Amino acid sequence: MDDTELIREFLVESHENLSRLDREVVELEKTGIENAAERRNLLASIFRTIHTIKGTSGFFGFTAIEGITHHAEAILCAARDGKSALTPPIITLILEAVDAVNIELASIEESSVESGRDWSELISRLESAANAANAAEAAGETSQPAPKPAATAPHQPAPVNQRDITLDSFTAPGCPEPAAEATREGALADSTVRVDVHLLNKLMNLVGELVLARNQILRFNAHQTDSVLNATSQRLDLITTELQEGVMKTRMQPIGIVWNKFPRIVRDIARASGKRIDIEMDGGLTELDKTIVEAIRDPLTHLVRNACDHGIERPEVRVERGKPPCGKISFRAFHEGGNVNIEITDDGDGIDVEQVRAAAVRSGRIHPDAAQNLSPREILNLVFAAGVSTAKKVTNISGRGVGMDVVKTNVEKIGGTVDLSSTRGEGCAIRIRIPLTLAIIPGLVVSS
Numbered sequence: 001m002d003d004t005e006l007i008r009e010f011l012v013e014s015h016e017n018l019s020r021l022d023r024e025v026v027e028l029e030k031t032g033i034e035n036a037a038e039r040r041n042l043l044a045s046i047f048r049t050i051h052t053i054k055g056t057s058g059f060f061g062f063t064a065i066e067g068i069t070h071h072a073e074a075i076l077c078a079a080r081d082g083k084s085a086l087t088p089p090i091i092t093l094i095l096e097a098v099d100a101v102n103i104e105l106a107s108i109e110e111s112s113v114e115s116g117r118d119w120s121e122l123i124s125r126l127e128s129a130a131n132a133a134n135a136a137e138a139a140g141e142t143s144q145p146a147p148k149p150a151a152t153a154p155h156q157p158a159p160v161n162q163r164d165i166t167l168d169s170f171t172a173p174g175c176p177e178p179a180a181e182a183t184r185e186g187a188l189a190d191s192t193v194r195v196d197v198h199l200l201n202k203l204m205n206l207v208g209e210l211v212l213a214r215n216q217i218l219r220f221n222a223h224q225t226d227s228v229l230n231a232t233s234q235r236l237d238l239i240t241t242e243l244q245e246g247v248m249k250t251r252m253q254p255i256g257i258v259w260n261k262f263p264r265i266v267r268d269i270a271r272a273s274g275k276r277i278d279i280e281m282d283g284g285l286t287e288l289d290k291t292i293v294e295a296i297r298d299p300l301t302h303l304v305r306n307a308c309d310h311g312i313e314r315p316e317v318r319v320e321r322g323k324p325p326c327g328k329i330s331f332r333a334f335h336e337g338g339n340v341n342i343e344i345t346d347d348g349d350g351i352d353v354e355q356v357r358a359a360a361v362r363s364g365r366i367h368p369d370a371a372q373n374l375s376p377r378e379i380l381n382l383v384f385a386a387g388v389s390t391a392k393k394v395t396n397i398s399g400r401g402v403g404m405d406v407v408k409t410n411v412e413k414i415g416g417t418v419d420l421s422s423t424r425g426e427g428c429a430i431r432i433r434i435p436l437t438l439a440i441i442p443g444l445v446v447s448s
Helices: 003-030 036-060 063-080 088-111 120-142 162-168 179-190 197-221 227-250 262-273 290-311 315-320 353-362 368-372 376-384 403-413
Strands: 252-254 277-282 287-289 327-336 339-346 417-423 427-435
Touching: 003 036, 003 088, 003 262, 036 063, 063 088, 063 120, 088 120, 088 262, 197 227, 227 252, 252 290, 262 277, 262 290, 287 290, 290 327, 290 339, 290 403, 290 427, 353 368, 353 376, 376 403, 376 417, 403 417
Parallel strands: 277 327
Antiparallel strands: 252 287, 327 339, 339 427, 417 427
16 A cells, blocks of 8 residues: 555544544533543543544654644543543633644645644643643642552563554553553454445446346346246346445445534534533434435534524523523434435524514515515525525624525435424424435336
């Protein structure tokens, strides 16, 4: 395997790891100290991810990523061992480091080299946090009597496979990797194989041609009386059907791949806007074709940002209205009748029909006289029109009237539908219905 292929594997693995890392860091921030076992598991997983990226980036000579992850690893090491606490500012700093690594990965993917950006300010803050954690650890150690050293025999390290060293054996001092965890990770890696999506598409096209040839043979065989030919064609029909289903399954991915980044988005928007928002996700293992997963990534991102910015109220407003101070956004996905249903609901302020009516008139999407004759349901659907926004000012989150337009356009492009319902003061619900796959489309031919 040449260097280009190795770097490509590194990029794929790192993107997968960072996607999971975002979700786990946000989960860790929400997990209370009473759930000690859960916190321990999350910290161990986060540490392993940072540790792996640091090791592989050092192996390839990507010094910027290695420097960033080295100091982040030191902070996590102290937290994992109970030497220091992960406060919200420290977690925000860790997420900044993740963002920086993502920027460098994007540069490597585009030009095979790091971006050359100056990360010294971020690294300085990471180093200060790591030093503070080590200082706290040292202070704790000085209060304990030092144990007397015992006589030990010289340690002879066992021979290690070179690939193991280069990829995942650079453990920070004082932070040995748990043997059981390493074994479990290795077993998981051995059970899966990465396959280029272009190869899957080629296989899908070949299976499609095979299905057409199978159909021709079956039609020809319908007029034959040869028992051997009948048995052979039936066998071919069975094998082709199973092969088609198998290849389609290789293209299927859980919708959780898209959802993994939403807890981070919700956290960041909530902190920036002074809100408290929880996110619940049910049905993350619901599988769709890879092309569908990619197509709904942007629409779902727009919806979750809209729910945070427009839907959920600030804590003091919610309390005045008799609601809990923390808002809730729920995602649910499930299969039904060969389609996938995705429901996004929030318990926020809901949509003000009169505001939408005024925004549509103001944007020129509809004449004022016609707007007065629309039903509430018809007015709600106007939020999907380009240029219609009820935001009072344009921010980096919303206000330009393009988000919901993108949602409707992208969903309908893959043969799906979007349905919106809202109750003022109680919240909003959006239901998306999309096909399971675009690789196979059932058809009926009628002739006369």
